[in-house]
Amino acid sequence: MRYAVIGTLLFLWACKPKPAEPPPPTQVPLTVQIRYEVDGQPLQPDTLLYTNDAENRYSITKLRYYLSRFTLTRNDGFQWRNDTVIYMDALQNPNPTLSLGEIPSGTYVKLEFYIGVYPERNKTGALPNTVENMNMQWPDAMGGGYHHLKLEGRYLVKPDSTAGYAMHLGTNAALPQALIRTSLNIQGDAFTIPLTMNINEWFRNPYVYDFNTKSYIMGDTLHMQQIAENGADVFQIKP
Amino acid sequence: MRWLIITLLLGLIACKKPPKDSPPASNNTSSPTPYTLQLPPEFPVMKIREDNPLTKEGVALGRKLYYDVRLSQGGPMQGHACATCHVQSFSFANNAAGVSVMPHVNLGYSNAFLWKGNVQGTLEDVMLFEVKDFFQVDTAYLATLPEYPPMFKAAFGSETINHKRIAYALAQFVRTLISGNSKFDRYYRGEVMLSDAEMRGMMIFFSERGDCFHCHPLPLFTDYEFHNIGLDSVFTGENQGLYLITKNPADLGKFRTPTLRNVALTAPYMHDGRFATLQEVIDHYSDHVKASPTLDPIMSHNNRDINLRLTPQEKADLIAFLLTLTDSTFINNPDFGPPQ
Structure with missing residues (x-):
């Protein structure tokens, strides 16, 4: 009899309604919308429109790069990551929307991604065999993998004469990583993060870059690292 | 009950597998035969229009x-x-x-x-x-x-x-x-060795010393894009290049990058055939590049020297490497020759 009473009590305890738990997070389709500007001016190719902090008057003839490993950190510490590598050509497609799959809903406080190919994937032949990826290869003789960035154009050296500049980044030692502290309340049927690249930021912080001093950096690890460091804040969330 | 039996019978008939020797429903004796393109493994996938499949x-x-x-x-x-x-x-x-x-x-x-x-x-x-x-x-x-x-x-x-x-x-x-079976391709696949001169030339080609690889990347040795490589500083007539098509002043003097595969066989060189030999081509990049507002930025090396200033030895090595891009199986392939 005693066991019957204990058993009944245990049964009743087990069946006791539990306190209400918050509903599990829903999956939200996430996209990133990319825009370009130069200190507020729209991106216009092949035109000597822009001035950097070193007062170089310059144009942009090519801006190609990769975006990879988007990582979002939620306020409870949960981390969501997408290892897709996306090829970008700013002059061919100046307003792309990138689909990053689904993310659990919640408030996210940190957005990180590489402007280039993330280290484990930055090996010759690791990306799909497309003509675009072939054209971004970084020679094996110089370390292999892919160009993270090709930013090219011309700048005024005299009132009536220009020279070219080419900011090429490659190797894992010069891989720009963007970090944006934010508060994104990702909810609903879909969520879009609007990101704007301010091209002048490549030449500004912490290293002011003067094309008259250095106009071609490929293979120059020190200068590539400086430009890569400048790249940490080239993207900002900007509706 | 009768309807149930009829339905079951119809279901069995519908699910019945066709006999193995049945011809496909769409079989047409005049359908062309699919042709499988043989691409070297390191080559990109070639996009083929859906309305013109290879047969x-x-x-x-x-x-x-x-x-x-x-x-x-x-x-x-x-x-x-x-x-x-x-x-x-x-x-x-x-x-x-x-x-x-x-x-x-x-x-x-x-x-x-x-x-x-x-x-x-x-x-x-x-x-x-x-x-x-x-x-x-x-x-x-x-x-x-x-x-x-x-x-x-x-x-x-x-x-x-x-x-x-x-x-x-x-x-x-x-x-x-x-074409993807040159001596260089066989070297790349680990099948043959390059000579010392060819190796030195390859290092010039694939490094900032020669900077050839930006417009002539692996494995196709062309980027399929347009560049002004400093042949002229003033552009008239056909030398205006892509500008004649786009009317964009930024395209003055730009021409499409040719592949360097089999380059030893494709003289004369440049859009107007102005160079008769590879030596003349390399002399151009080394010593005779002309400045202009549309000169490719890649050609503006540091200190604004737009010429590579190669030594005679470097030029000879670069030519030795370029000769490894000749694919004799391609130029002798009977499938590409005149039909009998």
Whole structure:
């Protein structure tokens, strides 16, 4: 009899309604919308429109790069990551929307991604065999993998004469990583993060870059690292 | 109950597997045979238009047309076929002095054609231009030649001969002209060694010393884009290049990058054939690049020296490397030669 009473009590305890738990997070389709500007001016190719902090008057003839490993950190510490590598050509497609799959809903406080190919994937032949990826290869003789960035154009050296500049980044030692502290309340049927690249930021912080001093950096690890460091804040969330 | 039995019987009939020897429902004895393109493993996947899949019959027809001078009957190029200027032994280019013909090599990857990019799109688009505007092919005349109507029927399902079908057949054949078995390719696959001079030349090619790789990247040795490489500082006439097509001043002096595969066979060089030898080409990059507002930024090296200043030894090594890009299996492949 005693066991019957204990058993009944245990049964009743087990069946006791539990306190209400918050509903599990829903999956939200996430996209990133990319825009370009130069200190507020729209991106216009092949035109000597822009001035950097070193007062170089310059144009942009090519801006190609990769975006990879988007990582979002939620306020409870949960981390969501997408290892897709996306090829970008700013002059061919100046307003792309990138689909990053689904993310659990919640408030996210940190957005990180590489402007280039993330280290484990930055090996010759690791990306799909497309003509675009072939054209971004970084020679094996110089370390292999892919160009993270090709930013090219011309700048005024005299009132009536220009020279070219080419900011090429490659190797894992010069891989720009963007970090944006934010508060994104990702909810609903879909969520879009609007990101704007301010091209002048490549030449500004912490290293002011003067094309008259250095106009071609490929293979120059020190200068590539400086430009890569400048790249940490080239993207900002900007509706 | 009766309805239940009928339904079950109908379900059994519907689920019954066809006998193994049943012909496919869409079987048509005149359907062309799919042609599988053989690409070296390191080559990109080639995009092929859905409305012109490669077939054995289509490739065979394109090959016949490519070599047939009757293609130009009655037109401004009478007596010429594609193969008149695109000669297999010269990597489907031409070594006639003063004539610079872009080689038909790995052309299926391109989306802009001819030196100035006159035609944008796919091989079908450029071949349609060649058929309608360059050769001005007389389709009625071709239809009178007894061998062609059956070949068009085999390739496209009916004997109708029109410009589009001719262009599509030519596009199919040109798409098969894949070169990827040079000495360099065999080195890359670990099958042979390069000589010391070839190795030194390769290092110049694939490093900032020569900086050739930006416009001539692996594995196709072209980026299929347009560049001003400093041949001139003032641009007139045909030397205006891509500008003549786009009317954008930023395109003055830009021309499409040719592949360097089989480059030893494709002299003369540049859009106007101004250089007769590889030595002259390398001398240009080393010592004679001319500045202009549209000179490719890649050519503006630090300190604004737009010339590479190669030593005689470096030039010789670079030429030794370029010679390793000759693919003798390509220029001797009987499948690419004149049909018997």
